[in-house]
Amino acid sequence: MNAPATPLPPASARHDDFPGWLPAMLVKELRQALRARGFVGLFLTFHLVAILVFWWTIELNTASGLRDTFNWLNGVFWVLLNVVLLLVMPSRGLGSLRMEIDNKTLDLLVLTRLSAWRIVLGKWVALVAQAALFLVAIAPYGVVRYFFGAVDLAADLIMAGWLLLGGATLAAVCLWVSGLPKLFRVILPVLFFLSFQSVGLSSFFSASLSGRGGLGRLPGPFSLQGVAGLFLLGLLTLIFLGLAVRRIAPPAENHARSARLLGLILLAGSALVSFGGYPGADAVLGFGCTVVALIAAVELSRDCLPMRVHGSTWGGRAWLRGFSRIMLPGWPSAVLFAGVALVPLALILGLDPSRHSGARSGLAVAWLAVLAWQALVFPALLLSYLPPSSTMRAGGTGYFVVQGLFGTISLMAATNSAGYLAGENFARTLDAICQILPVFSFWLGTNSVKTGFSPGNIIGQSVALGVLVGLIWRQSRIYWGTVARFERSGTGNPAGSP
Amino acid sequence: MSAPFLEVNELVRWYGKVRAVDGVSFTLGAGQVVGLIGANGAGKTTTMRILATLDTADSGTVRLGGLDVAEHPGQVRRRIGWMPDHFSPYQDVTVGDYLDFFGRTCGWRGAELARRTAEVVDFTELGPLADRLMDKLSKGQTQRLCLARTLLGDPDLLILDEPAAGLDPKARLEFKNLVRLLRGQGKTLLISSHILSELGEMCDTLVFMDGGRVVHHGDTESLQRHDSGDGGATFDITVHGPPSVLLAWLAVRPGWKLLEERRDGVRATCRMADPAAIAAELRRLTADGVPVIEFRRAGRRLEDAFINILREGRDAAATKSAEPAPGQQPEPPLTP
Numbered sequence: 001m002n003a004p005a006t007p008l009p010p011a012s013a014r015h016d017d018f019p020g021w022l023p024a025m026l027v028k029e030l031r032q033a034l035r036a037r038g039f040v041g042l043f044l045t046f047h048l049v050a051i052l053v054f055w056w057t058i059e060l061n062t063a064s065g066l067r068d069t070f071n072w073l074n075g076v077f078w079v080l081l082n083v084v085l086l087l088v089m090p091s092r093g094l095g096s097l098r099m100e101i102d103n104k105t106l107d108l109l110v111l112t113r114l115s116a117w118r119i120v121l122g123k124w125v126a127l128v129a130q131a132a133l134f135l136v137a138i139a140p141y142g143v144v145r146y147f148f149g150a151v152d153l154a155a156d157l158i159m160a161g162w163l164l165l166g167g168a169t170l171a172a173v174c175l176w177v178s179g180l181p182k183l184f185r186v187i188l189p190v191l192f193f194l195s196f197q198s199v200g201l202s203s204f205f206s207a208s209l210s211g212r213g214g215l216g217r218l219p220g221p222f223s224l225q226g227v228a229g230l231f232l233l234g235l236l237t238l239i240f241l242g243l244a245v246r247r248i249a250p251p252a253e254n255h256a257r258s259a260r261l262l263g264l265i266l267l268a269g270s271a272l273v274s275f276g277g278y279p280g281a282d283a284v285l286g287f288g289c290t291v292v293a294l295i296a297a298v299e300l301s302r303d304c305l306p307m308r309v310h311g312s313t314w315g316g317r318a319w320l321r322g323f324s325r326i327m328l329p330g331w332p333s334a335v336l337f338a339g340v341a342l343v344p345l346a347l348i349l350g351l352d353p354s355r356h357s358g359a360r361s362g363l364a365v366a367w368l369a370v371l372a373w374q375a376l377v378f379p380a381l382l383l384s385y386l387p388p389s390s391t392m393r394a395g396g397t398g399y400f401v402v403q404g405l406f407g408t409i410s411l412m413a414a415t416n417s418a419g420y421l422a423g424e425n426f427a428r429t430l431d432a433i434c435q436i437l438p439v440f441s442f443w444l445g446t447n448s449v450k451t452g453f454s455p456g457n458i459i460g461q462s463v464a465l466g467v468l469v470g471l472i473w474r475q476s477r478i479y480w481g482t483v484a485r486f487e488r489s490g491t492g493n494p495a496g497s498p
Numbered sequence: 499m500s501a502p503f504l505e506v507n508e509l510v511r512w513y514g515k516v517r518a519v520d521g522v523s524f525t526l527g528a529g530q531v532v533g534l535i536g537a538n539g540a541g542k543t544t545t546m547r548i549l550a551t552l553d554t555a556d557s558g559t560v561r562l563g564g565l566d567v568a569e570h571p572g573q574v575r576r577r578i579g580w581m582p583d584h585f586s587p588y589q590d591v592t593v594g595d596y597l598d599f600f601g602r603t604c605g606w607r608g609a610e611l612a613r614r615t616a617e618v619v620d621f622t623e624l625g626p627l628a629d630r631l632m633d634k635l636s637k638g639q640t641q642r643l644c645l646a647r648t649l650l651g652d653p654d655l656l657i658l659d660e661p662a663a664g665l666d667p668k669a670r671l672e673f674k675n676l677v678r679l680l681r682g683q684g685k686t687l688l689i690s691s692h693i694l695s696e697l698g699e700m701c702d703t704l705v706f707m708d709g710g711r712v713v714h715h716g717d718t719e720s721l722q723r724h725d726s727g728d729g730g731a732t733f734d735i736t737v738h739g740p741p742s743v744l745l746a747w748l749a750v751r752p753g754w755k756l757l758e759e760r761r762d763g764v765r766a767t768c769r770m771a772d773p774a775a776i777a778a779e780l781r782r783l784t785a786d787g788v789p790v791i792e793f794r795r796a797g798r799r800l801e802d803a804f805i806n807i808l809r810e811g812r813d814a815a816a817t818k819s820a821e822p823a824p825g826q827q828p829e830p831p832l833t834p
Contacts, residue, residue, distance in 0.1 A: 020611075024602035028595070035590040103586030107552050108647070111575050112603035251554050252571045307554070309569045 025114055025122025026129075033092075033126055042088065043137070050080055050141055058148075073145045081138055081160065085167040089131040093174035094185065096123050097248060101179065106248055116249035120175060120241055127171040128164070135164055162229075169233050172240035179247030184397050235291065238262075243298060254310040256299050257327040260337055263295040267341055271348045292341050293376055299334035300380035301399030305479060306330060308486050321487055328483070331380040332476035342373045368445050371461065374468060375442035379403050381468065384475045403439070410434060410443035436460035438468055501564065503528040503686055504549070504655065509558035511544050518544045519555070520710035526688065526703075528654070531681050533697035533718070534690040535804060536707035542690040543583060543659055545707070549688070550580040550657050562655065579648035583660040583690075585640060587632035593643055594628040597650065604651045614650060622646040622676065638669025645676060656680065658689045662696060674700060694800035704800070706807055713811040721803050731771040735783075736763035736792035744788050751782075757802075765796060 019027040033039050057072045097120075100106040109119050145151055177188050242259055249255055270288025274281035306328045326337040346369035379402035386398075412430070434440035435457045441464070502525035511519040519541045526532055536542045547553040549560055551571040560567045567574045588596065597619065601611045619625050622642040627635065635643060641661060648656060662670050670693075677700050680687060691697050697704065698718055706714035714721075737744050741763050748754045753769040768779060780793055 019602075020607040024599055027602065028591070028599040031595050031599075032588060032590050037590070103588075104582055104584055105586060105588065107550075107580065107582060108600075109603075110552065111550065111578070111580050112600065112651075113572075113576065113605060114603050250551065250571060252551070252568060307568060309571070 023118060023122055023125075025109075025119055026125050029122055029126035030129060033130055038092070039130065043134075046080075046084065046134070047137070050138070053080075054141060054144060073148055077138070077141055077145060078159075080141070081135070081163060084134050084138070085131055085163045086170060089127060089134060090167055090170035090174045091189075092130070093123070093127050093171045094178050094189070096127075096175055097179040097244060098185070101248070110248065110250055116245045116253060116255075117241075119248065120244045124168075124172055124175055124241060124244075127175075128168045131164060131167050131171070135160060165230070165233050169237045169240070172237045172244070176240045176244040176247070179244055180397065232287075235266075239291070239294060246298070246302075251304065252307055252309050254327070254329055256329045256333065256337075259295045259298070260327055263292040264341060267292045267345065271345060275348065275352055289345065289372075293338075293372075296334050296338040296341065296376055297399060297403070299329060299337070300331045300377060301383065301397070302330055302334075303384060304330045305482050306333070306486070311486065325483060330479060331384065332472070332479040335377045335380065335472055335476070338373055338376045342369045345369050367458065367461075368442070370465065371438075371442040371445050374438040374461075374465060375406075377472065378438035378468060379406070381472055381475060406439040407443065410440045436464050438464055502526060503530075503563060504688075505559075505561040506545070506549070507559045507561075509545065509548060509555050509560065511541075511548065511553065512556050513544075518710055519548070521558070522707070522710070522712050523558075524705050524712055524715050526686060528686055529681075529684045530703055531677070531687045531689070531701045532703045532705060533694075533701035534688060534705050534707065535694060535697060535800075536690075540707040541710035542707055544710075546580075546657050546659050546688065546690060550578055551575055552580070576651065577654045579651060579653035579656045581644050581648045581656070581658045581661055583663060585644045587635065587640055587643075589631075589633050591632050592629055593624055593632060593635070596632055596643065597624075597646060600647045600650050606650075614652075618646040618649045621649065621679070623672075636669075637664050638666060638672065641665060641669065641673065642676075645673075649680075653685075655686045655688065658687065660690055660692070662691055662693055670696070694804060698800045706804060708808050708811060714807045718800075721800070730767045730769045731776070732757065732765060732767050732796045734763065734765050734792070734794045734796045735790060738789040738791050744790075747783065747786055747788050753779075763792070 053076050054073065057076055060072075097106070100109065110116070114122075142151070142156065173192075177185055180188070242255065246255055267288045270284050274285040274288075310328050311324045326333060326340050346366040349365040349369060379399050382402060383398055409430075431444075434444055441457070441461050504526035506522055506524050509519050509522040510517065518539075522541065522545055534542045534546065544553065548555050549562075549567065551567050551574055554568055562574050562577060565574055591599075594615075597615045598611065601615050604614075606614050619628065622645055624639070624642055624646055627639060627643075632640070632643065645658075645661070648658075662673055665673060674696060677687065677689070681700075687701075689697065689701065701718050703717050704714070704721060705712055735744060741759065741761075744764060745756070745759065748756050748764065748766055755767045755769075756764055757767060758765040768776065770776060770779065776795075780790075783790055783793070
């Protein structure tokens, strides 16, 4: 029997009720979340605490004058809003994907017509909608402040908007973390908290208490900084949602393609915008490079064989095949993508006279781009020697652990801190080795880019580069062999052969 | 002959160093009810997960209605319904909301959604439970809900992994009836279970798996009727009084083999299976003074068939591995 797939119902039968206009996943998540005892309890507790604190603040401060009461109310209001929007609501996403994975309900979701993107997006929008509900619920407390002082409504709305957006980005981060193995679900929030603490968590909340929302006066959405901030938050949200999608997407779906296309567009845009070296150009280019590096890094941590369904086209002209090759999931394709992305970057860096002081320095800048490629792909090569199951179990975080380890050693070599720990001789030896080895050579090279590289280092680094390329070729033979088979025949075993 | 509806060809799946599925091949016609039988770790669930597009094979292909499941997972998913062995209900979601959600994911909305949901609720008799929270359902009710969800998309192929596991006898009976109804509707079903007698009642065809391989693939009826490789038949013989006389007769009578001894008789196989020979054996039995009160031809239990097939398969594999390679001297027999 070759019965056709069940057809979709006619459009007229599809939107009869209000939830019919909303995505199915969002409807389910909202129904589930708003009925959950956790949410109802949180909502009631929040109002109880807010009423008590407001009443207590008014009681204590009425005697000292309206101005003091207003400042205190303002502080309490913003602290409550910060805690709810930046801490409580995003953290509700920490169990979101994990519960689906552990209860095996994810299999049932994946088997529906919902794509992995729709599943994650539905969960994220539901979290943001709940945060928005809290924001609306807290509004009456904001109005109370009006009776004790002058409220700057526009500034308050901008602040609340930024907090909501920040919370939305954090919700995306939490969704990603929720799909990771348990160890990382513990480590990452702790690291996040510590880094937040290091940039002044206490001063953030004390600033909130002084009535400035914790962030000072933030730019409006129509200013240049506002647009940049919106863009940055939007991009970060997109990246983390993309990472969450990868945690649950079936192997047949190719999510590398869209992410890499986005990365290439962003890199090209930032490189063009930063041409000429005006103030802030380096930051723009650095941002573009970081995003592309992150997109490549995500795939560099993934060890899988290509499937026929991953490529939109396998045959055709050489340039089309080449383009298809850099858009496949799996680290060998990501190595190629990183190389392709760095070619225009190296050209722009080398050609832009504002970035160097002569031909020698221009070449050094271009060479630095090559070292950056080496730094990006070397951990992936190391991980390829481990069994794929172990790297998959680590949830793709193994790459970042290796990169972090190398970064720390590079820092020690660069700052000569190894000398304090193990003596000058050791520090000199470490520095000499690090000048040549991949990853380290890039970080140390960023110091000497203005003066140019020494010939000795370049020879050593070239040898290391040759060895690296050779090993990558050896480790990715099966991968490219499978690709070549698809390209030759246009058909083949989609699962590949071990 | 029309092309098979489901075609599994040389499927291999490794988990680390373990070959969980080792060259599994079988085909299924449309409208068939097929039982997948095997011990824990035989590779049933892995095979089913690959068929359901939830896992990918290291090599081999699966085609459903001509579509490769690895290449076209989206199209294949529209045609299959998957019921996992372990189903955890959502918290804070009612039965009605759960079905409503999965109906929406199938693309149904409004009146069409209501009609479809009502149909499956009616079929699985979940109507009175529509407003109950999922996590407050009994195991049997939860399984019925899971089946209702599976049916919402009106799939051509239903893959049910251990659907009767953990059900009480009443729920098991209800479930069996539902399978019978689905079979009547012309659905193709692939069911895995440990309870072989139930599978025998529900399935047209049985696929036995052992160590990641298919060791038998055939229709249920012939498996139950046909006793052993030598064409014999199985009989339940009941006698008046203790079966000692019967046991003595069986011990000396050529062609008979004792399978099981009971308080009032035995189960035994006879090498002769044609009716005339059986009639002659019965006459001989009574003539030799065995007080027979019942002599009945028994169908072979699936458990016995399963164990025999596994044993034969393992013996054959052992013999094959023990055979010396060409040019190699056989090992001398062990001496005490």
